[in-house]
Amino acid sequence: RLFSSEKLTQRDHSLPNPSWSKDLRLLFDQFMKKCEDSSWKRLPSYKCESSQRVQDFKTHFLDPKFMNEQTVHGQLFTRSFEDGLGFEYAMFCNDAEKRIVCLFQGGPYLQGVPGFLHGGAIATIIDATTGMTALLAGGIVMTANLNINFKRPIPLCSTVVLNSQLDKVEGRKFFVSCNIHSVDGKTLYSETTGLFIKLDPDKRLK
Numbered sequence: 001r002l003f004s005s006e007k008l009t010q011r012d013h014s015l016p017n018p019s020w021s022k023d024l025r026l027l028f029d030q031f032m033k034k035c036e037d038s039s040w041k042r043l044p045s046y047k048c049e050s051s052q053r054v055q056d057f058k059t060h061f062l063d064p065k066f067m068n069e070q071t072v073h074g075q076l077f078t079r080s081f082e083d084g085l086g087f088e089y090a091m092f093c094n095d096a097e098k099r100i101v102c103l104f105q106g107g108p109y110l111q112g113v114p115g116f117l118h119g120g121a122i123a124t125i126i127d128a129t130t131g132m133t134a135l136l137a138g139g140i141v142m143t144a145n146l147n148i149n150f151k152r153p154i155p156l157c158s159t160v161v162l163n164s165q166l167d168k169v170e171g172r173k174f175f176v177s178c179n180i181h182s183v184d185g186k187t188l189y190s191e192t193t194g195l196f197i198k199l200d201p202d203k204r205l206k
């Protein structure tokens with residue numbers, strides 16, 4: 001089990017694989033170029049975060065009663081599908097602008113209305129992107145509120161661009177907004193505002 005979970009944590013899923021569309025590869029290459037002057041940074045992404053962050057989360061914030069076999073072997077939902085079938089994405093962050101761009105291709109197992117992405121799948125990639133935006137600014141955060149306006153249906157297997165921005169910080173409250181556009185920028189698929197709360201170590205999650 002240890003061996004397989006070690007294997008799971010090694011693969012960086014935010015790198016191209018054969019299931020990626022031409023659009024997704026092109027955008028990825030464009031953003032990799034932007035990383036050359038280090039204004040942008042690609043965020044690696046693993047099935048099981050073995051990072052210090054998770055340890056912090058588990059030891060400081062989680063009541064030991066929540067620690068069980070499942071918690072130890074949990075996998076990140078967005079990285080739990082075979083290549084191409086679920087969430088294919090790569091996130092790039094710009095620290096100066098407190099922004100994350102997520103290049104996303106939703107696979108056939110994320111279908112809602114035939115031919116289009118399920119609203120819950122769209123909410124998931126928005127939560128991951130806005131959550132990461134808050135996390136990079138504030139450390140261990142959790143989503144308190146996510147308001148999504150779905151403007152146009154997102155075609156299944158299409159490539160879209162999420163633009164997430166940290167708008168305001170008030171104490172432990174991190175306000176983030178995010179929109180989803182088509183690759184050519186002409187179609188606005190959704191607009192979101194979210195509130196993330198930095199966890200207070202003295203208030204163990206109950």
Ligand SMILES: CCCCCCCCCCCCCCCC(=O)SCCNC(=O)CCNC(=O)[C@H](O)C(C)(C)COP(=O)(O)OP(=O)(O)OC[C@H]1O[C@@H](n2cnc3c(N)ncnc32)[C@H](O)[C@@H]1OP(=O)(O)O
Nearest residue numbers: 049053054057127128131132140141142143144145197200
């Ligand atoms: C993170 C681990 C890393 C792991 C490795 C990384 C891997 C890559 C992951 C990428 C990133 C993914 C990030 C996903 C993030 C989720 O998806 S988390 C899952 C979904 N969210 C939840 O399950 C959270 C459930 N809710 C809670 O646990 C608690 O309500 C919270 C959010 C922790 C807040 O509780 P609390 O710390 O006791 O704070 P509380 O005193 O209630 O509120 C603090 C302030 O916020 C305000 N507030 C709280 N909730 C609301 C609300 N809904 N509306 C308005 N105001 C509110 C309060 O009014 C208060 O305001 P002030 O009075 O101070 O002005």
